[in-house]
Amino acid sequence: MRNILIIDDNDIVQLVLKKILAKEGYSVDIAINGKEGLARIGQQPYDLIITDLMMPYANGFEIISKIRQHPMGKDTPIIIISAITNEDSVLEGFKLGANDYLKKPITGRELIIRVKRLIDAQVSRAENI
Amino acid sequence: MWQDFNSYLLEYPSLDAAIYYFINLPLVIQIACVFIVIAFLATLFAYGSILVRRFKGGRRDRRMSVIIPRIDTLLTEHIILNEGLSENIPIDQIQLPLEEFRIPLLRSRFGKQMLIDRIVSYKKSFTGSIGALLRQLYLELELDKVSFKKMKSPKWNRKVQGMIELTDMDMSISDVNILPLTNSKNRELRAEARNAYIKLSKNEPFKFFDIVTEPLLMWDQIELFKTITTTEEISIPNFARWVTYSSNKSIVSFCLKLIVHYNQQDAAPAVMRLLENKDHVLRANAINCLGKLRYEEAEDKLVSIYSNQPLNCQIEILKALGRIDTGGHVLFLRQEFLHSSDFDIRKNAAKSLIKTTGVSQDLIRELIDTGTAENKLILKHCMNPLIKF
Numbered sequence: 202m203r204n205i206l207i208i209d210d211n212d213i214v215q216l217v218l219k220k221i222l223a224k225e226g227y228s229v230d231i232a233i234n235g236k237e238g239l240a241r242i243g244q245q246p247y248d249l250i251i252t253d254l255m256m257p258y259a260n261g262f263e264i265i266s267k268i269r270q271h272p273m274g275k276d277t278p279i280i281i282i283s284a285i286t287n288e289d290s291v292l293e294g295f296k297l298g299a300n301d302y303l304k305k306p307i308t309g310r311e312l313i314i315r316v317k318r319l320i321d322a323q324v325s326r327a328e329n330i
Numbered sequence: 331m332w333q334d335f336n337s338y339l340l341e342y343p344s345l346d347a348a349i350y351y352f353i354n355l356p357l358v359i360q361i362a363c364v365f366i367v368i369a370f371l372a373t374l375f376a377y378g379s380i381l382v383r384r385f386k387g388g389r390r391d392r393r394m395s396v397i398i399p400r401i402d403t404l405l406t407e408h409i410i411l412n413e414g415l416s417e418n419i420p421i422d423q424i425q426l427p428l429e430e431f432r433i434p435l436l437r438s439r440f441g442k443q444m445l446i447d448r449i450v451s452y453k454k455s456f457t458g459s460i461g462a463l464l465r466q467l468y469l470e471l472e473l474d475k476v477s478f479k480k481m482k483s484p485k486w487n488r489k490v491q492g493m494i495e496l497t498d499m500d501m502s503i504s505d506v507n508i509l510p511l512t513n514s515k516n517r518e519l520r521a522e523a524r525n526a527y528i529k530l531s532k533n534e535p536f537k538f539f540d541i542v543t544e545p546l547l548m549w550d551q552i553e554l555f556k557t558i559t560t561t562e563e564i565s566i567p568n569f570a571r572w573v574t575y576s577s578n579k580s581i582v583s584f585c586l587k588l589i590v591h592y593n594q595q596d597a598a599p600a601v602m603r604l605l606e607n608k609d610h611v612l613r614a615n616a617i618n619c620l621g622k623l624r625y626e627e628a629e630d631k632l633v634s635i636y637s638n639q640p641l642n643c644q645i646e647i648l649k650a651l652g653r654i655d656t657g658g659h660v661l662f663l664r665q666e667f668l669h670s671s672d673f674d675i676r677k678n679a680a681k682s683l684i685k686t687t688g689v690s691q692d693l694i695r696e697l698i699d700t701g702t703a704e705n706k707l708i709l710k711h712c713m714n715p716l717i718k719f
């Protein structure tokens with residue numbers, strides 16, 4: 202079973218993403234802020250990380266940059282889900298190492314497809330190595 | 331004194347006696363007594379109201395801790411994870427288990443409000459089929475009626491609450507209900523009604539500009555600008571209409587900003603006519619707009635009116651010449667830079683000279699070499715690309 206970490210301070214997003222992804226057969230962990238998210242990454246490897254941008258303690262950009270510096274997170278696919286839609290933020294996210302960017306409000310089906318695509322790509326890359 | 335008073339009251343224990351004693355006290359003591367009584371009563375009232383609020387808040391939190399998880403379970407089970415969504419059944423053909431949502435817990439006014447709040451919050455996070463199904467649920471449970479009822483409340487905060495719910499759920503509100511509110515005396519209500527009108531009116535989202543009599547405050551303009559630029563599928567009119575006909579100066583000023591944002595070159599002739607306006611703030615805004623539109627036809631007119639304008643308009647003209655950037659008035663800019671006695675004029679003339687692509691480096695070099703110490707400083711300052719105007 203593939204592990205996914207969701208870092209988001211919005212209880213509705215946490216709950217709904219967890220339900221949607223669990224239904225697709227993924228094991229989902231929740232972190233309610235950046236600090237907790239980084240602590241979880243240090244505890245176990247994840248196959249994918251979904252993060253918001255606006256959060257207390259550490260914003261999404263700081264989290265992505267720290268995940269990329271972390272030995273257990275440097276290759277993990279990251280999806281940003283955010284209501285911030287300006288071009289600069291999207292580009293900054295990609296520049297720091299995010300693999301995908303979903304703008305809120307999101308659609309469940311689109312999320313599943315993107316999550317599946319990134320995890321499959323990660324698995325095939327690992328198999329090739 | 332208090333011993334006397336106590337013995338007096340013990341001897342004649344009546345209110346009349348107390349009043350008699352109070353009247354005979356010195357004035358300073360009387361005033362002090364009144365203040366003590368007022369302070370005591372105010373403290374009692376404050377503590378009382380804090381207690382009542384805390385009790386109500388606690389009761390509300392306890393009820394919410396029961397209702398919210400129940401609503402979340404219902405919404406995730408029947409909406410988010412609805413089988414119909416994964417089978418691609420059209421939203422209007424999906425049968426929603428409405429009875430599940432009509433449990434006694436959600437029948438009360440509080441329960442219904444919690445359900446509305448939660449549906450609206452979910453709708454803000456999810457769009458597409460989930461968002462459409464949430465809207466379907468809101469309609470089928472007739473929660474829209476609850477929101478419409480709030481719109482008719484005499485309390486402005488209830489009206490705002492109803493309007494926000496209806497806007498977030500993409501419900502259409504008739505012009506009769508919402509247009510009068512866009513001109514309300516209450517600032518919050520007015521602002522929310524305008525935002526709602528722009529979001530909900532698909533054909534003429536700016537119709538309220540015609541009836542606005544209250545000025546659009548700067549904060550209102552920021553909020554409206556955000557709503558206009560972030561609302562999808564909004565039909566953008568030619569804002570020259572209000573520039574020409576509106577008698578509300580703040581509307582004209584706001585429309586000039588929108589003309590620039592949407593780069594409405596067609597509106598430039600209407601903006602040009604504003605150069606004849608008696609209000610110098612509007613004239614300055616119009617000059618700013620023409621500069622940002624890079625409307626070349628305005629250049630000669632701006633230079634010709636320059637000497638009759640107040641300082642703010644003169645500065646805007648200098649900025650506009652730099653933005654329009656045809657290079658046709660380099661000598662004028664040079665003259666203003668060298669001979670004006672006003673620092674701001676010289677600074678903006680210098681900036682526009684440097685921005686004008688037709689100006690050779692030789693001219694700038696000449697100005698630096700022959701200029702005064704202050705002019706050299708201004709030029710070097712303006713040549714720094716990190717400093718914005």
